[in-house]
Amino acid sequence: MSDSLIFEKSVPGRRAANLPECDVPRRDPAELLGEGNLRESLPLPEVSELEVVRHYTRLSQRNYSIDYGFYPLGSCTMKYNPKVNEKVARLPGFARLHPLQDETQVQGALQLLYDLHQMLAEISGMDAATVQPVAGAHGELLSLMMIHEYHHVHGSPDRKLVLIPDSAHGTNPASAARCGFTVKSISTNAHGLTDMDALKAALNENVAALMLTNPNTVGLFESDIVEICDLVHQAGGLVYCDGANMNAMLGITRPGDMGFDVMHFNLHKTFSTPHGGGGPGCGAIGVKANLEPFLPIPVVSRREDGSYFLNEDRPHAIGSIHSFYGNFLNAVRGYAYIRALGAKGLREVGENAILNANYIRARIQEHFDIPHNRICMHEVVISASRQKSQSGVRAMDISKRLMDYGFHPPTNYFPLIVPEALMIEPTETESKQTLDAFCDALIQIAKEAAENPEIVKSAPHHTPISRLDETAAVKQLNVKWVPAEA
Amino acid sequence: MSDSLIFEKSVPGRRAANLPECDVPRRDPAELLGEGNLRESLPLPEVSELEVVRHYTRLSQRNYSIDYGFYPLGSCTMKYNPKVNEKVARLPGFARLHPLQDETQVQGALQLLYDLHQMLAEISGMDAATVQPVAGAHGELLSLMMIHEYHHVHGSPDRKLVLIPDSAHGTNPASAARCGFTVKSISTNAHGLTDMDALKAALNENVAALMLTNPNTVGLFESDIVEICDLVHQAGGLVYCDGANMNAMLGITRPGDMGFDVMHFNLHKTFSTPHGGGGPGCGAIGVKANLEPFLPIPVVSRREDGSYFLNEDRPHAIGSIHSFYGNFLNAVRGYAYIRALGAKGLREVGENAILNANYIRARIQEHFDIPHNRICMHEVVISASRQKSQSGVRAMDISKRLMDYGFHPPTNYFPLIVPEALMIEPTETESKQTLDAFCDALIQIAKEAAENPEIVKSAPHHTPISRLDETAAVKQLNVKWVPAEA
Amino acid sequence: MAYIPHTDDDRREMLKTIGVQEIADLFAPIPEEVRLTGDLAIPPALDEIGLVRHLQSLAEKNRNLDRYLCFLGAGIYDHFSPAVVDALISRGEFLTSYTPYQPEVSQGMLQSIYEYQTLICQLTGMELANASMYDAATAIAEGALMAIDITHRDTVVVARSVHPHYRRVLETYILRSGFKLETLDHDEGVMSMGVLSKQLSDNVACMVVQQPNFFGNLEDLQTFHDEIRKVGALSVVCVDPISLGLLKPPGEFGADIVVGEGQSLGCSMGFGGPLLGFFACKREYQRKFPGRIVGATTDSQGRRGFTMTLRTREQDIRREKATSNICTNEALLALCATIYLCEMGKQGLQQVADLCLQKAHYAFDRLCALAGVEPRFQAPFFKEFTIRLPFAHPPASVNQALLDYGMIGGYELRKFYPELADSMILCVTETKTREDIDRLVSAMAQITG
Amino acid sequence: MAYIPHTDDDRREMLKTIGVQEIADLFAPIPEEVRLTGDLAIPPALDEIGLVRHLQSLAEKNRNLDRYLCFLGAGIYDHFSPAVVDALISRGEFLTSYTPYQPEVSQGMLQSIYEYQTLICQLTGMELANASMYDAATAIAEGALMAIDITHRDTVVVARSVHPHYRRVLETYILRSGFKLETLDHDEGVMSMGVLSKQLSDNVACMVVQQPNFFGNLEDLQTFHDEIRKVGALSVVCVDPISLGLLKPPGEFGADIVVGEGQSLGCSMGFGGPLLGFFACKREYQRKFPGRIVGATTDSQGRRGFTMTLRTREQDIRREKATSNICTNEALLALCATIYLCEMGKQGLQQVADLCLQKAHYAFDRLCALAGVEPRFQAPFFKEFTIRLPFAHPPASVNQALLDYGMIGGYELRKFYPELADSMILCVTETKTREDIDRLVSAMAQITG
Ligand SMILES: Cc1ncc(COP(=O)(O)O)c(C=O)c1O
């Protein structure tokens, strides 16, 4: 049964917070702020603290999560979020720190940032890094601004073109457009990789950069990556790596070694910081030396005497993209994760993420079309085209039916170039039993699609609510509660 | 669906904890401990940390709690457990303190205990208190030991009789027997109160004490309490108050003023410390001056210079009943609760606990037999006798059906003197809406019992499992998992 | 030790099913030349005991505000967060879920986002609020870009009394998107309407203002809106959500876009992140606003349910034509603000705002009574105020001295407002008792005496 | 402010429904003479900000073990508790539920208790374990009373090498129940089998022994059981659960009753409480053991479910004939131990035990190499050992000096073992690094040098 809204539980006069009385002589707010500046009413809800606890405890129980079950959302790397990271992120020395305190009072925080930047650079084969971007898309935006400035400083401000594979995540073109670039799509060849001819054809003196996801969003490693980078560089462009799929590369290979000039990480994917229902994240970027001068200010720097400071003496910096220094407490969580794993642990992550994805691929290959059924990296993209043609069962139907088997569905309809796409990313923290149970469910659903498609098309059946009327959600737009007319 | 046991998820070789390597030169354990002292195998489960998190997260979602909904378990005072108390109980200054550290290093902890004892004495009208007992039953045991010693010291060691109302909680007689007393039951009169004649008849020079619960377990105030105490005192006995129902007395009346010599509190009832699935609790006791010398050691004392110390120089102490000083972190929670409420807040608790119980009584009185349908204190005891005679629907059936309406049942079959008893204790932290919804459900169930008893007798219908075979649970006793024979 | 459950047997069986001999065979698609041979040069793994001790030692190198009285505001505030907030947002079901793409198994997150949107509208007096932005600075920038998109004009004007870090981010976003940014100087700590009317023209897409402004002073939002409406420019008003417990909401002045920093609503300071940018606007801009939004609808049995809606504006569908590139946002901080606003409720937020107002003025009056300390401006203020210090005791040295009294002093204006180098902004919230304020005053008296 | 939701309207309507004018009318049954007229004399209410600050100031008056290296054991241990333990036991569904009287809505707690009982049996080698006791001391006492009930004998013997606080509680319980207690002295830090055989007689219901014993030494459990079996007495063996990662479990020596302190299994020290008394015994005593127990059974559809069973032994049914008066126990601590043991698992607990053994011996060897420091006993030990200090540097003064080195020293034996006044018991667990131990040794060298 759906739970009522907090506003529908509000009773005038009810109180929750236990606040202090005013212990200084009170003065009339109207006199202090000006009559015209005071609001007449504040229509916030009025509930008790126990009702707040019950309301959000019950809501949480109707929300699937990694702590509850297998969450194979492709390209999101829903790995286990270690509880120790939550413990250290709440230490008063980090959580109770104001960003504008004098540098001498925050040396521990600056040291952590400095060391994290070093480790991210080493892991990615880059020369420097910054955690100022708070999400992957934010990191893309920053990188493109730096690329734009790079070309400006190197005398070709008119490089206005950014090449983006048709399989790329939507944030890539959106970020490029946001920086005033024009986007040119590069097609994917029959092998699910970048079409070299299309790339060569598109390369010219107007190209500012190529934005490439590697491993790409079809779950495959761009084997021609070294040649791709050389080609772009020869054309005077820079190469940006969307590092969302970095989980497959940890300890095995590095974007920097492939020739990439800049990349973004998603700490909330690869480095286990929790997704929090949609955020907060951390979209740190790594850059080669050629782009280092353009990093946003402040840069965390280290003096000879070993002390750390927030350095704004950076003439080529492109400015800032955050009110302070990025999502610091997620930097603490990412730092703790890397220090817990070390080099050997990071390599284990890459190996087992790839093992798990290929195991799923192998187990379900007879039952579903796999556009590119060869060794994949950390995720496998299958297609429900066979089911759709045979019984009209679509990718979305299979996803909804998976809910009845107790699993969160994979990513649907991404990448757009694969029809009826289902992108499955198991991550390295899932057991063989869980992978087997998931594959068994998929195989069972494939059977149902063939023998009893209705049960799949009308799924889910065992969830608090069934499928929602998405069209009505747009047509009769209702994006906030309003009290019923008295 | 029932979740498998953690043991059924174990896979040999799997690891969770991230432990340090040995950083000192290793020596052979057999050499250090003796070959014969080493175990051959350690059959503990082998699971990953994510599996541990998922296993206990899923189990928690199949466990009713105050944070989830209304929990009117009579005599247990399932009021809101404030989250601020959990926050302060986890401060390193309390949680990371060893009980044997030198007194100079733990002055904050000793001050808290000292002040809590003062406040408990003031709240109960007693002269001193100790939080060394960790549950109500433990407090009963301690009090009876002190009563026993008191009579011994006052020259009547042969007072072997403890008078206990037939309505008392089972821990009372069990504790008395445990102290070598013989128990004599005192009947309850037609008004649901102590039968004065029976009491007078039972009083003689063999009586060590009367154990009385006030308000009693029928939810009624023992209006003759002052006379009762006088009678017992005149007969040379002491009067013990089972303070489980103290929630009704906070700020309104005090056991000490009624003539009681000793009482126990349940901090995990009246003072909001969480019930934790069955514990830990805190069964602090309060004593009049006459029993103070017998308090268990160590007693938290205060020197002139304002410093605190653990005082074992107590010649008449009855010994100790806990390895250290009781459940200290629950003392911290109880202390925080009392300091948050202050005198006015405590009185509000008593008033509203009584208001809520009487409101439920008034709303359901037409639908259920209420043995003593007059002003009750913090709980109301109703009987399903009417339903049982009309349609065979029993108290347990009504309780199971309440689950289908989303409520935790009241206490069943206690006190034993009320047939088909249902003891309802709403507490002061529940809203009128919740009380109304509960009463509506009870009224609806009464209707069902009359019109469609089957649905009540076969309840619950909307729970993870239906009624269990309790007889089989005893006959084929299975109290631990054993691996299936390979 | 990377939280990996596989045993050697598991791995063997899985490799067999895949049809390869060993793990390294799966790296075939990765060109030999880019495969790492040795280990990454990062410190060796730490077990959980060593890890916690290491992080504790780093944390101990910082002076945290459980041990110092904090009178520093300037965008991040030492407001009180009730224990119930962290207790609920740390539940694994919220903490470890992601963007609720599948509504049937994510009603918990979806309903709480819908409730968050409602609370922000109630607070700001606006008709529509999105699910969250990164922080106030990027919310302002995206608001300005939205205004440019709506008005098809190329210039944004920002008051110099807006937080300097916000202005720096706005400048980075606007210039890097190929548009123009102009700054309207302050006059005695507030916008001067005279200068405003002169500087506005019909190529101005919007004007950005902050209420209360960076110096803590109240701007005249009524005249401001009258003026910009004359040239058809939109308003982007950045507000302090706590002040809205008392102050008239920008919606009642006809604001087009209202944004702000939600850290004050129960979120920790966290050395400046993660933060919460709230974003609200007029209903008519429902096709244009950035970020995600959740709407109510019904399921096949008529039961109410919530789902992400107006999706076609977003990057995963509109790609380069999206209204913004935002995907992961600050969802858990929005939940934190939601629980905070329900816990405070109508009376609680009013009381917090009033406590801040009263205590800030008590501190202001007592400080300005000290010889050598003067108010820097005359405008009304809410919880922050700017004072001028004697020449011999510039803000930096006063703050240094305050440290020995166990206090973190005010924001030194020298860096972004050279003309105010002798002044600092002090902030007093509900977490400061009268005794704390008296201690500040007596310390200042001794320091500047 | 007592977390009460009622508004004045609510109260008015409710009084009307009850049929009284005002709340005070509901106090009619309470005799006038005992009704309070004024307020209780307790400090005025604290708001949440003031409350947290007050508790923080009290906590700051204590020297906590995040800031000091702790080498003090003697019953409460600074073992490592993985973050996952507190994260799971603080979930409201466990924290705020009570004894699972209604199985259909309490399977979460019931199944985890069943798993706890299984883990304790696996650890101790016993057949049956209850849901929990208050602590090790009361578990010993209730075990002894159970032995008296089974054997119908009136005397309990306890080794003097058992924890003195446990012996004090045992004495209180046994004497106050009208039975007899005898103590068997130690001989060079362990039970002497010769004295034991002489002191045993056929009125001895049971003998209580601790392994490792209070001094840290291993007792000879095989000979002990052979001896007591000769007189038909039962054994009550109190164990250190961490040691059972390495040591042969008492069940394999034929122990009748095995108890112990479960604080080491992931629970905080909490200044000595709350604690966890685990209790296991032979299957044949299933009618006699104290406390609650959970059993597996099936529901009407054959699904497995768990329920409290063997209820007729318990106080709410058997009243004065109950096997014990325990109702509320230490359930949440048992859950804490359950999650700890699953997180450690087979390999983890072995590793923790081995780390303690190796580090304790490393410390022992280096300390005993110092001039003036000598081993006090020769017996093998696990993670605690007793050392004798030079006359000029008695334990109390050494501990005082160690404080300045940021360390909490060992247990001073003077109070309960006058004959060992010159000695202290030191404890080294897996939480101490080699460098920590070396710092202890160098500090001791300087202090006693
Ligand atoms: C391939 C890819 N690139 C970029 C992004 C954007 O990252 P964020 O959501 O952190 O902005 C995502 C996010 O899901 C992604 O999967």
Ligand SMILES: Cc1ncc(COP(=O)(O)O)c(C=O)c1O
């Ligand atoms: C009336 C009464 N007395 C005594 C007790 C025993 O208290 P505890 O469970 O804390 O041992 C209870 C517990 O429920 C009770 O309700």
